[in-house]
Amino acid sequence: MRLSIYRYxxxxxxxxxxxxxxxxxxxxxxxLLDALIRLKSTDDTFSFRRSCREGVCGSDAMNxxxxxxxxxxxxxxxxxxxxxxxxxxxxxxxxxxIVDMSQFFKQYxxxxxxxxxxxxxxxxxxxxxxxxxxxxxxxxxxxLCACCSTSCPSFWWNPDKFVGPAGLLQAYRFIADTRDQAxxxxxxxxxxxYRLFRCHSIMNCVDVCPKGLNPTRAIGKIKDLLVKRTV
Amino acid sequence: xxxTTRKFDAVVVGAGGSGLRAALQLAEANLRVxxxxxxxxxxxxxxxxxxxxxxxLGNEEPDNWHWHMYDTVKGSDYLGDQDAIxxxxxxxxxxxxxxxxxxxxxxRLDNGKIYQRPFGGHTSNYxxxxxxxxxxxxxxxxxxMLHTLYQRNVRAHTQFxxxxxxxxxxxxxxxxxxxxxxxEMETGEVMVLHSKATLLATGGAGRIYAASTNAFxxxxxxxxxxxxxxxxxxxxxxxxxxxxxxxxxxxxITEGVRGEGGFLLNKNGERFMERYAxxxxxxxxxxxxxxxxxxxxxxxxxxxKDADHILLKLDHLGADVIDKRLPGIREIAIKFANxxxxxxxxxxxxxxxxxxxxxxxNMNGQVLAGSNGGAIVKGLYAAGECACVSVxxxxxxxTNSLLDLLVFGKASGEQVVMDxxxxxxxxxxxxxDAADRPLSRLARMDSAKSGEDVxxxxxxxxxxxxxxxxxxxxxxxxxxxxxxxxxxSKRAGQLFFKDxxxxxxxxxxxxxxxxxxxxxxxxxxxxxxxxxxxxxxHDRSDFPNRDDAQWMKHTFWYKDNNRLxxxxxxxxPLSVESFEPKARVY
Numbered sequence: 001m002r003l004s005i006y007r008y009x010x011x012x013x014x015x016x017x018x019x020x021x022x023x024x025x026x027x028x029x030x031x032l033l034d035a036l037i038r039l040k041s042t043d044d045t046f047s048f049r050r051s052c053r054e055g056v057c058g059s060d061a062m063n064x065x066x067x068x069x070x071x072x073x074x075x076x077x078x079x080x081x082x083x084x085x086x087x088x089x090x091x092x093x094x095x096x097x098i099v100d101m102s103q104f105f106k107q108y109x110x111x112x113x114x115x116x117x118x119x120x121x122x123x124x125x126x127x128x129x130x131x132x133x134x135x136x137x138x139x140x141x142x143x144l145c146a147c148c149s150t151s152c153p154s155f156w157w158n159p160d161k162f163v164g165p166a167g168l169l170q171a172y173r174f175i176a177d178t179r180d181q182a183x184x185x186x187x188x189x190x191x192x193x194y195r196l197f198r199c200h201s202i203m204n205c206v207d208v209c210p211k212g213l214n215p216t217r218a219i220g221k222i223k224d225l226l227v228k229r230t231v
Numbered sequence: 232x233x234x235t236t237r238k239f240d241a242v243v244v245g246a247g248g249s250g251l252r253a254a255l256q257l258a259e260a261n262l263r264v265x266x267x268x269x270x271x272x273x274x275x276x277x278x279x280x281x282x283x284x285x286x287x288l289g290n291e292e293p294d295n296w297h298w299h300m301y302d303t304v305k306g307s308d309y310l311g312d313q314d315a316i317x318x319x320x321x322x323x324x325x326x327x328x329x330x331x332x333x334x335x336x337x338x339r340l341d342n343g344k345i346y347q348r349p350f351g352g353h354t355s356n357y358x359x360x361x362x363x364x365x366x367x368x369x370x371x372x373x374x375x376m377l378h379t380l381y382q383r384n385v386r387a388h389t390q391f392x393x394x395x396x397x398x399x400x401x402x403x404x405x406x407x408x409x410x411x412x413x414x415e416m417e418t419g420e421v422m423v424l425h426s427k428a429t430l431l432a433t434g435g436a437g438r439i440y441a442a443s444t445n446a447f448x449x450x451x452x453x454x455x456x457x458x459x460x461x462x463x464x465x466x467x468x469x470x471x472x473x474x475x476x477x478x479x480x481x482x483x484i485t486e487g488v489r490g491e492g493g494f495l496l497n498k499n500g501e502r503f504m505e506r507y508a509x510x511x512x513x514x515x516x517x518x519x520x521x522x523x524x525x526x527x528x529x530x531x532x533x534x535x536k537d538a539d540h541i542l543l544k545l546d547h548l549g550a551d552v553i554d555k556r557l558p559g560i561r562e563i564a565i566k567f568a569n570x571x572x573x574x575x576x577x578x579x580x581x582x583x584x585x586x587x588x589x590x591x592x593n594m595n596g597q598v599l600a601g602s603n604g605g606a607i608v609k610g611l612y613a614a615g616e617c618a619c620v621s622v623x624x625x626x627x628x629x630t631n632s633l634l635d636l637l638v639f640g641k642a643s644g645e646q647v648v649m650d651x652x653x654x655x656x657x658x659x660x661x662x663x664d665a666a667d668r669p670l671s672r673l674a675r676m677d678s679a680k681s682g683e684d685v686x687x688x689x690x691x692x693x694x695x696x697x698x699x700x701x702x703x704x705x706x707x708x709x710x711x712x713x714x715x716x717x718x719x720s721k722r723a724g725q726l727f728f729k730d731x732x733x734x735x736x737x738x739x740x741x742x743x744x745x746x747x748x749x750x751x752x753x754x755x756x757x758x759x760x761x762x763x764x765x766x767x768x769h770d771r772s773d774f775p776n777r778d779d780a781q782w783m784k785h786t787f788w789y790k791d792n793n794r795l796x797x798x799x800x801x802x803x804p805l806s807v808e809s810f811e812p813k814a815r816v817y
Contacts, residue, residue, distance in 0.1 A: 011732040028479065041686040044738035045730040049270075052446040054482045054563060056374060057274040073566050094417055095735040105271070114382035115334030125331040127343030133336065140336045140368075140375060144273055179334065 001025050001035055002082035005046070009095050016093065020082065032079065033060055033071040048097040055210060058145030061088055062097050068147035068208040088150040090159065103159045104146045104166065111163060111171035111189065116182035132178040139173035139218060141211050142166060148205035148215055154198040161194035165205035165215030168196065172218035175225065187226055196222060234666050235422045238658060239265045241647050242411055242426040244397045244453060247275030248373070248633065249615025249640035250432030251380035253596075256644025258387035262651060265424055267395040267413055269448055269740070272381045276434055276446040277636065280373025281559060282350060282487030283365030284330075284633035286323035290344040291363050296320040298355055299364065301810055303631060306352045306516045307624025308767035308777065309812040310466070310785070312801035315594050315620045319631075319638045326637040327366050335379040337368050338556075348490040348556070352516035352628040352817070361514045365630040370485050370559040376633060396740060397452060398669035400429065400460040400611070403662050406600065408611035410661075411456070412669040416740060419733030421673065423666055427656035428647045430612040431457070431590060431598075432640065437470075439752040440583035440701075441693040444476050444483040448744075453617040455747025457590050458754065459668065462608060463601060463787040463796070465619040466588035467751070468759035469768050471627055472702050474520040476582025478540035480567040483584065484560055484577055486629040489513040491556050493545035495524065496576065497532040508817035515817035518626040518768045521581035525702045528580075535578060542576035549573075581702055586751075587627055587768065588758075589619035591787065591798075596643020602787040602796035610656055614643040621785060624800075625767020676742055682727025685742045692719045692745075692752050700759050706773045709760040716749075716756045723749040754788040761795055762786060779812050 001023055008016035023039050033053055040046050048071075050060040055073040063086040064074055076083075091099040117126070149155045149164035163171065171190060174180045190196040196219065205215040243254050246268035257264040268275065287294040300320040304311055331337055331345060338346035347363040355362040368375035384391075394416040401409045401423070410426040436451025437443040454464055474495070475484040489495075494513045497503050507523040508515035515523075524541045527533060534542050545553065550573040553561055557572075564572045590613040591599040597607040615636040622635055650656050699712025723746055728738035764778035765771050784797040802809045 009732055009734060011734050030480075040737075044685070044728045045732070047735050047737045051270055051274050051448045052276065052279050054279065055566070056371075056559075057270070057276075057278050057446065059270060059274050075566075095732075098735050101271070109385055114386045117332075121332050123328075125328055125337075125343075125345050128339050129343055130339045130341060133339045136336045140378070141371060143278075143374070144271070174334075177334065177336075 001076060003035070003039065004082045004084045006086040007046070007096055008093055009045070025076070030075060031072055032064065032074040032076055032083070035076055036071055047095050056143060058143035061145040061147045063087065063089060068151045070145060070147070070210045073210060088146055090150050090156040101146060104149055104164070107149070107159070107163045107167040108144065108170060111167050112182065112186065113170050113174065115174060115177055115180045117179055118181065126179050128178055135176045136173060138213055139169060139176060142169055142213060143211060145210065147208045147210055151204040151208045153202070154200065158194055158198055162198035163190070163195050165199070165219070168199070168222065169213060169215040169218045172222050175222065187222070187229060190222060191226055235420070236425050236661070237422060239263045239424060239426040240651055241428040241430060242267065242424045243430045243432055244411060245275070245432035245434060245615070245617070246272035246391065247432065247434050247615065247636070248277035248377060248380060249636035251377070251384055252637055252640025253430055253432060253614055253644035253647070254389050255380065255384055255387055256641055256648060258384065258389040260648045262648070265390055265392055267392045267397055269394065269396050269416070271393050272391060273378055275377060276449055277373045277377040279446065279483065280376070280633055281370040281483060281485035282490065283348060283367035283372050283630045284327055284376065284637070285350070285353065285364050285628070285630035286327040286366055286634065287320070287364055288324055288327065288345060288347060288366065290340060290347050292355070294355060294362055294364055296323065297807065298357060298362070299323065299353070300804070301357050302353050303622065303628055304810045305358070305815060306626055306628040307622070308626055308815060309779070309783065310621065310624030310766060310800055312621050313804040313809060314801050315622050317804040317807060318594050319622050319634060322638045323634050326634065326641065330376065330379060330637065333379050333383045335368065336375050337366055348487055349514060350490045350629045351486050351514045351520065353630070354511065358510070361511050365487065365490060367487065369555070370487055370557045373633065396743065397456060398672070398743065400456050401661065401665045402460050403659060407609040407659060409659055409665070412666045417735055419736060421666070421670065423661065425658060425661060427651060427658055428610055428612060430596070430614065430643055430647060431617055432613070432615050433617045435586050435616040436748060436751040437583045437586065439692060439696050439748050439755065441697040442476065442481050442580070443583040444473055444481055445583070450744035450748050451617070451751040452744065452747045453613065454590060455750040458750040458790040461789070461791065462598060463591060463789050464588060464754045465591040465787055466621060466758070466785050467754040467788055468762050468786060469587035469625050470583055470755065471517055471585035471587060471768055472521040472581040473584035474517055474524055474581055475543055475579040476584070477563065477567045478578040478580045481582050482563055482567045484543060484563065484579060485557070486517070488543060488545050488557060488560060491545070491552060492548050493543055496534070496542040496544055497527045498534040498538060499532060503527055503532070511817050516626055516628055519817055521702055522770060524581055540578040540580045543579045544576040545572050546574055546576070585627055585632060586616055587619070587621070587623040587625065589613070589617050592618045592620055594620060594642060595646040596639055597646060602798040612643045612647055614639040625769060672743070672746070676726065676728070676739060677731060679727045682725040683722040685726050685728055685738065685745055688719060688722045688726065689745050689748070692749060695719060696752050696755065700756055702770065704759060704769065704771050706771070709756065712756045713760050716753050720749050720753055750790060753793070757793045758786045758788050758795065783812070
């Protein structure tokens with residue numbers, strides 16, 4: 001298998017470069033992550049994050065042949081070779097495919113990512129109808145891999161001011177939760193030319209989400225609520 | 232050598248379910264807490280739990296904690312401590328309701344209450360029939376739980392040290408634990424975290440086996456640290472092989488599939504579990520189902536061209552139920568098994584999944600100093616999969632792991648808060664050699680010009696465990712396994728990698744992880760070789776029966792000379808009558 005991989009180690013490299021590899025895979029190496037691990041067994045200086053290897057922890061997001069995705073659920077057979085692999089775009093590179101995700105998580109933290117409900121806790125669960133619970137589908141499944149936000153030009157230009165698709169998807173996850181009581185504060189928090197309105201609905205986020213989620217739709221719903229609130 | 236030291240009231244190592252639950256307790260008590268994690272918290276392996284968390288809420292049919300307790304004791308094959316099991320089952324409802332109040336997106340029944348599904352080994356009226364006890368968020372319960380706990384910690388302003396790896400415990404002459412030495416992965420910087428209390432929540436170590444449902448990060452770091460510090464590891468021979476890992480890939484397929492009505496077939500299309508467990512069939516406990524599957528394969532009734540797997544059929548549930556209750560499973564099957572389960576069965580095999588053993592603790596998460604009496608290691612606590620309370624005994628019931636981490640995560644956190652409030656703990660003076668062991672480990676690795684390949688030694692360990700300590704165990708093979716593990720252990724003392732960089736050196740992290748895995752694998756092999764009976768997940772060809780007269784006791788393994796001690800099982804619950812051991816029929 002032929003790979004062309006972005007390499008950069010600030011300890012030794014003056015600048016990043018692309019390194020070409022031709023590696024022999026075992027029959028069990030079906031996913032791109034298997035191939036990267038195979039490669040690492042021959043070149044241990046090659047660095048990347050990985051953990052669950054089943055698409056649920058969000059560690060191994062990277063740019064694969066120009067498109068963001070998770071290496072562990074990307075089949076080698078589906079990839080055009082040489083496979084060009086780069087770190088997620090727009091975030092500072094720490095080393096090789098490992099990026100500094102501080103800005104991404106800062107935006108996630110900025111949307112008050114927890115249920116706010118100050119009424120006294122009942123003895124049993126807070127009731128929620130199956131229909132109301134269904135409103136959370138397509139929102140709560142986010143794995144915070146950052147594929148979406150780092151494919152979004154608005155996030156590239158203003159990562160400090162625009163919440164980005166991942167953060168906004170979570171913002172709506174709590175607005176949509178019937179147990180949450182802070183909708184107004186949440187809308188106040190987002191009513192800003194940058195935080196929400198830098199989204200121009202180009203839908204790169206939807207295109208790359210490895211979990212099939214739709215941040216653009218969630219962002220649209222937040223915008224609708226803001227409009228409704230003013231009339 | 233000068234090394235930066237920082238002081239905390241408490242250090243939590245690990246930010247999965249139990250670490251986050253404990254951290255919440257500490258942060259809400261306004262203590263100075265550092266939570267260390269090798270990965271961003273929501274990437275911890277709790278995220279991969281699927282089917283549910285047990286609690287006898289009785290939302291759809293009658294249930295109570297007595298039945299849950301009975302099922303757990305029976306599931307443990309009577310090796311679980313009945314006081315701890317009572318404690319956990321009684322706390323279950325409170326723990327799950329609390330999580331719901333934190334915002335956990337549980338599925339719902341029409342009346343708005345939490346949705347519950349049947350699960351293996353969970354029954355009503357002491358074994359009569361399967362009961363709906365597993366509280367679920369589709370088949371993403373662990374994901375929903377981990378994110379909810381992280382979110383609650385964001386609210387509590389918990390201080391995280393993300394991508395920090397703890398290397399070793401600091402213990403003084405008296406045996407008290409005074410903190411950890413840890414390494415920041417991004418910079419390679421090593422630091423002493425001097426704390427009054429240290430809580431290990433490092434999760435599992437399933438990566439000792441070649442076929443495992445576990446994440447790459449599940450390397451038993453807490454167990455390795457404990458073993459090197461002279462602390463015993465309990466019941467390490469008991470590893471759960473989950474019946475349904477995707478054949479070849481190892482990825483987990485939840486027992487919830489069978490809870491929703493799926494079942495297993497051999498190559499003849501026979502629903503063979505009817506022969507092994509006439510009452511609950513495919514919902515027998517995991518050791519029973521895995522052994523039945525392995526027997527079918529061994530006797531030539533496996534499916535596929537190599538007759539090497541079993542088929543999990545669920546297409547009869549219909550695409551609607553699958554998409555509503557098991558959407559993640561459909562995704563996984565399509566990606567990793569190339570089958571759409573709404574049409575075709577999933578090829579599965581028993582796959583290493585969970586470590587019943589671990590660092591011995593009491594019900595409050597305090598780590599036991601040895602097999603004798605209740606003496607504890609002052610300043611050290613453990614919770615979750617890395618700990619052995621023991622509630623799971625020789626076999627864990629599905630959904631009891633998520634309950635374990637909630638209940639004992641909280642209990643251990645509360646104990647730390649109490650001990651700090653009572654001034655039982657203090658910042659004792661650090662010994663002069665506090666950081667010597669980890670620094671010399673690192674120094675050896677950094678200066679090594681040749682040695683053993685990390686990838687090769689790891690592969691040899693995994694092959695050895697898979698071959699010599701699997702679902703069925705044989706005396707000669709175990710003896711050979713011990714010999715091979717001694718060899719692996721020697722090689723693991725000479726690990727070499729080319730990468731000498733300080734910056735995010737994952738080769739170094741993997742070498743340090745392998746050292747921990749080898750301690751876990753060694754303790755497993757030695758403990759398994761010594762236990763001359765078959766109980767729960769430990770099945771010996773030469774001792775096919777459970778031997779309650781000789782072996783109703785917990786194994787305590789010490790790294791020092793592979794020494795073994797034993798401790799009797801606690802048969803006396805807190806408030807109810809004991810469940811006396813009897814033959815285990817499902």
